[in-house]
Amino acid sequence: MRVVFAGTPEPAVPSLRRLIESPRHEVVAVVTRPDTVAGRGRKVVRSAVGQLAGEHGIEVLTPASPRDPEFMARLTELAPACCPVVAYGALLPQPVLDIPEHGWVNLHFSLLPAWRGAAPVQAAIAAGDEITGATTFRLEAGLDTGPVYGVVTETIRPSDTAGDLLGRLADSGAGLLESTLDGLEDGLLTAVPQSADGVSYAPKVTVESARITWTHPAHVVDRRIRAVTPAPGAWTMIGELRVKVGPVTVTDEILEPGEIEIRKNGVLVGTATTAVKLGQVQPPGKKAMIAADWARGARLDPKVRAQ
Structure with missing residues (x-):
């Protein structure tokens, strides 16, 4: 053809x-x-x-x-x-x-x-x-x-x-x-009309819509981050820094939404349910790196939150 x-x-x-x-x-x-x-x-x-x-x-x-x-x-x-x-x-x-x-x-x-x-x-x-x-x-x-x-x-x-x-x-x-x-x-195919049931819509993903909402449950945060990876990339504000965030791991730990806890083996951020452990993050103007390595170098204020 x-x-x-x-x-x-x-x-x-x-x-x-x-x-x-x-x-x-x-x-x-x-x-x-x-x-x-x-x-x-x-x-x-x-x-x-x-x-x-x-x-x-x-x-x-x-x-x-x-x-x-x-x-x-x-x-x-x-x-x-x-x-x-x-x-x-x-x-x-x-x-x-x-x-x-x-x-x-x-x-x-x-x-x-x-x-x-x-x-x-x-x-x-x-x-x-x-x-x-x-x-x-x-x-x-x-x-x-x-x-x-x-x-x-x-x-x-x-x-x-x-x-x-x-x-x-x-x-x-x-x-x-x-x-x-x-x-x-x-000549073997005949197109079949779509069903009127089960219709849903998927609008274009914008940079603004890729911002993480930490007041959502952990499983929703996890899905939404994966849904915008690699493009346009999930992001959050940490203090005055706009940080890109890669896929996370849902944990059993409890933190307040947006609360950040830095540990030797990783960085936790609270959601509406349980905390998630950050994987890779990308600060402005730099390459993506392991979250724990970034946090050690960033010297975050203990009171700062992701938002």
Whole structure:
């Protein structure tokens, strides 16, 4: 099948690689977000999807907006039978959705209709879900509302960060996306409308929403920290310092919410239930380090609290 792949970040790379290597499908171009300027050297950086496409000599389209007439014209010229999409990062207007015969097939990292939106993996971990997965569905104008082609499931492990879980889903989802395209080409798949029950939403995670609320129970603090690791990263204020906090361990110790207790074997912070033991912390302008090592060097005021 002749396809144009749309995607931007690293989690989309396994799907693109799978389709490039597929004997049944031909990736004639990719659509990705425009290059960005990043790092201290302010270098122009191409997206992970754009980099992989470039390595294979595949045409890379980077429209500022999918509504760009030149982009729409080029997509029409390419005449894809289907456009698989994984975390592209922009809403597609109906005229663009209508171009390929089999439409745009999106790989979404949740079991729809649960966790529609930008951050399904983070939402599933924060909510304490035990099972999640990936879904292929046909894109339509609504937010992740299109009919479903297939799913794969994945167990959420007690220590999973968003990065861990997303990595596994990106790999298993790549196989699901390829098999979905196979089924469409063979005429064996029929999309099934999503259920009206069990709908939930996962808005984009912001830096502000990644701030730790120490008045929450310990298990909630643990989940929310893992849900925003590695990006944007959980953080808290300790005195006047804004400190990033990595995954924690729930203990049986009792401290007041935000109370900090420094011990030889670690640093405890109180929550609404039991304290948690900090793993790694990252103070401003420094690399992440073991919490106990940081606390010894920071010489914290005994009265200071995390907030």
